[in-house]
Structures are given as C-alpha cells and as structure tokens.
Amino acid sequence: MPYPNDQDMVLEFPILIGDIGGTNARFAIVVDSYAEPREFPVVQTADYETIDEAIQTAILDHTNILPRSAVLAVAGPVDGDEIDLTNCDWVVRPRQMMEKMGIRDVVVLNDFEAQALAVVALGEEHLEQIGGGEAETTGSRVVLGPGTGLGVAGLVHARRTWIPVPGEGGHVDLGPRTERDHQIFPHLEKIEGRISAEQILCGRGLVNLYRALCAADGQEPKFSDPAEITGAGLSGQDAGAAETLDLFCTYLGRLAGDLGLVFMSRGGVFLTGGIAQKIVPALKNGHFRAAFEDKAPHSAYVEQMPVFVITHPLAALTGIAAYARTPARFGVETAGRRWKAG
Structure with a gap:
C-alpha cells in the first residue's frame, strides 16, 4: 500500500x-x-x-x-x-x-496540481497579463490549460501554506449561448450525448470546433491539424480559421470566468500550456476578456480579476x-x- x-x-x-x-x-x-x-x-x-x-x-x-x-x-x-x-x-x-x-x-x-504549484514559483517575467487589476498576494488562484486535453486546478492559501486543489474541471458541460453558437453546436462531436469543455478547448477540440463551423456554413474543411488552424487564424489568411480561433478564445474566456468565480480568484486566473502560449495575440484581441467578464450579476467583480498566460516552457x-x-x-x-x- x-x-x-x-x-x-x-x-x-x-x-x-x-x-x-x-x-x-x-x-x-x-x-x-x-x-x-x-x-x-x-x-x-x-x-x-x-x-x-x-x-x-x-x-x-x-x-x-x-x-x-x-x-x-x-x-x-x-x-x-x-x-x-x-x-x-x-x-x-x-x-x-x-x-x-x-x-x-x-x-x-x-x-495540473503541479501547474497550480507553478503559479507561486514563477516570476513576473514568465507571466503575460491579459486585463484585470493587480493580483492579491495570497488570493486564491485557478489554472487551466488547453493542450492534449483540458486541465484545471485551484490553489488556495491557508495557514501560511499553499494548498493545490486538483480536479477534473475540464470535463464540465459547455453549452451554446449566442445565435452563432446555436448554429455551430449541433455539428460538434459529442461524448455520449454531451459536449464537455474538453470537446472544444484542447488541440483536438480546436479541430472539432473548426469542422463544426465549416459544417454550419456548408464549407469543406481545409485544415485537419490544430497548428494549421491557429496559424491560419492568427495570420488572417483564412476566415474560417480566424473565426474558429476567436470562438475558441470566447469559450475559453467563458470557462475561465466561471472558474474564477468558483475559486474567487483574487490572486488571478492562469492559462498554461503550449496552445495558450501560441495564441497570445488572439487572447488579447478582446474576445477572451469580454467573455471572461460577462458574468452578471458579478461582472464588476470579475472585471478586477487578473488573467495571466504562463509563458515559461517548463512551468x-x-x-x-x-x-x-x-x-x-x-x-x-x-x-x-x-x-x-x-
């Protein structure tokens, strides 16, 4: 044992x-x-x-x-x-x-317990802030990262000790909200009838989202690899890839804001992993932050909550x-x- x-x-x-x-x-x-x-x-x-x-x-x-x-x-x-x-x-x-x-x-x-430990071990030089105010030194924190899957963990401070809170938050339900969402979501690949956050917010999820968007528009997909989609989206060379990337950031913002509320993350919400590092320009174009803060009746609170992209390659x-x-x-x-x- x-x-x-x-x-x-x-x-x-x-x-x-x-x-x-x-x-x-x-x-x-x-x-x-x-x-x-x-x-x-x-x-x-x-x-x-x-x-x-x-x-x-x-x-x-x-x-x-x-x-x-x-x-x-x-x-x-x-x-x-x-x-x-x-x-x-x-x-x-x-x-x-x-x-x-x-x-x-x-x-x-x-x-992701390890990723949570990292957010108090990294220096400012390895953090790229995306909106919000100043992080409270001992405020609760949450870290999430789209990669091969979608990892989530919390970090709370009590009795002069940082306590990581591991979990499987990447598998919570994610549903449509806008008219455009309702056009796309019927075409998303499901798991036993449900769409979890990980079905969209990871590498294969990005492909899933892109294919669903193409199906909704009656278009034939041009790309089959996450890196191709992010590259074409960031460069603006393909409208479908660009919209996919914007929607990816929007959905990530919605989930990140939800988790920030769950953990009351006055110490910040942290995005980690290779995907987040590669799409920083897209995360900064406004879609992510708007979705993150759209949390009535608590929008004013979430507006002050800082978000950071962890840029350290071995966080x-x-x-x-x-x-x-x-x-x-x-x-x-x-x-x-x-x-x-x-």
Whole structure:
C-alpha cells in the first residue's frame, strides 16, 4: 500500500522530477535545495513502451547522478499502485520503479496540481497579463490549460501554506449561448450525448470546433491539424480559421470566468500550456476578456480579476521543483500518493 501521509515530509536529494502528459514527458533532476534543476530533452511518450523505459533510456543513461527520490506529475487521477495516464498508454507503477532504479521515495501528483504549484514559483517575467487589476498576494488562484486535453486546478492559501486543489474541471458541460453558437453546436462531436469543455478547448477540440463551423456554413474543411488552424487564424489568411480561433478564445474566456468565480480568484486566473502560449495575440484581441467578464450579476467583480498566460516552457517542472525542495511550503496531500522503501 502507498505510504501514509506525513506532517513534516522531507525528500532525500537528488530528486528526479517529471511532468508527464499525454504527448510529452519532461524530466529534470534537482541535486540540492539551491541548484537549478538539471533538465533533459523532452521525451515523446509514443517513443517508449513504458515510463520506466523512458526514464532509464532518456534520463538515467545520460547522467551519473542517481536519484534517491522522485516527484512525478501525471495526466490522470492518482489512485492505487497502478496509475493509468488519461491520454497515453503508460502506466505508472511506483513500487516497480523503486525496485528497478534504486529510488527509495516516490510521490505522484496530478499534472495540473503541479501547474497550480507553478503559479507561486514563477516570476513576473514568465507571466503575460491579459486585463484585470493587480493580483492579491495570497488570493486564491485557478489554472487551466488547453493542450492534449483540458486541465484545471485551484490553489488556495491557508495557514501560511499553499494548498493545490486538483480536479477534473475540464470535463464540465459547455453549452451554446449566442445565435452563432446555436448554429455551430449541433455539428460538434459529442461524448455520449454531451459536449464537455474538453470537446472544444484542447488541440483536438480546436479541430472539432473548426469542422463544426465549416459544417454550419456548408464549407469543406481545409485544415485537419490544430497548428494549421491557429496559424491560419492568427495570420488572417483564412476566415474560417480566424473565426474558429476567436470562438475558441470566447469559450475559453467563458470557462475561465466561471472558474474564477468558483475559486474567487483574487490572486488571478492562469492559462498554461503550449496552445495558450501560441495564441497570445488572439487572447488579447478582446474576445477572451469580454467573455471572461460577462458574468452578471458579478461582472464588476470579475472585471478586477487578473488573467495571466504562463509563458515559461517548463512551468510544471518549476512547480514540482519548488515542492521537492520545500514540501512544507505546500499543503500537498500525500496519503495514498507516496511510496517509500523500508
């Protein structure tokens, strides 16, 4: 069984840290409390049959540093000794990992829990603000990121501790509101009859939205790749792609505003992931912010709420590294999510 919860948890250095998503896995080693993490090339999950093979081949075989502990953030719920990832075939087996690699202590977090930790570890140089006022220093925060899927997590401050709140907020319902929405939504691909936020607000969701828009207009789709759609939308070379990108920002703004209200995010709402970083100009053109603030009877409150795009390419690793160095700073629940030898 996993190791029980600890009141004063300390991890032994060196510490292997990892941010494992559906498509990419990013790893680094934290040697001590002061050194910057030693980073390694990004791993494509499809290139390796198992996570153990990826760690051994892409990381440990290229360094003489032997990690004594590991903190891994995975895209999926952490439950039991075998942890299935949501959007790839890897299964995390902490006890097997410890036996094969000599690691004595493993903590497994949700990937967006790590993103939540990152929002208090990043400097202003890695944050691009999109409207709103000044963030309160200890105000609650929420982070969401369209990528392979749609991740959501909260972060609240209590008793001088930052407490991440993981969840599956990317799967809440998303429905039509305007006349244009009602033209497009019947053509969106559904899951068992429902349209979740993730059906629109991720890479494949962007394609889903573009195809639905083309179907509503009786047009044949020109693009089948998210990068093609965002590129054509940002350049203005294709009207359908441009409208798709504007609608994507509008729907993201609606959801972000809803989550800001749920968490009363006086500390800010944070957008993370590669898609958000690539579409900053579209996020700043007004559609996102208008949808974000359109929350009557609480629009005046939401107008003051700042939104930030996280521009750091390895934000989650930054959050994991901050936690690995000083676990006591964060109220991370480790019961059922820590495995320790001995």
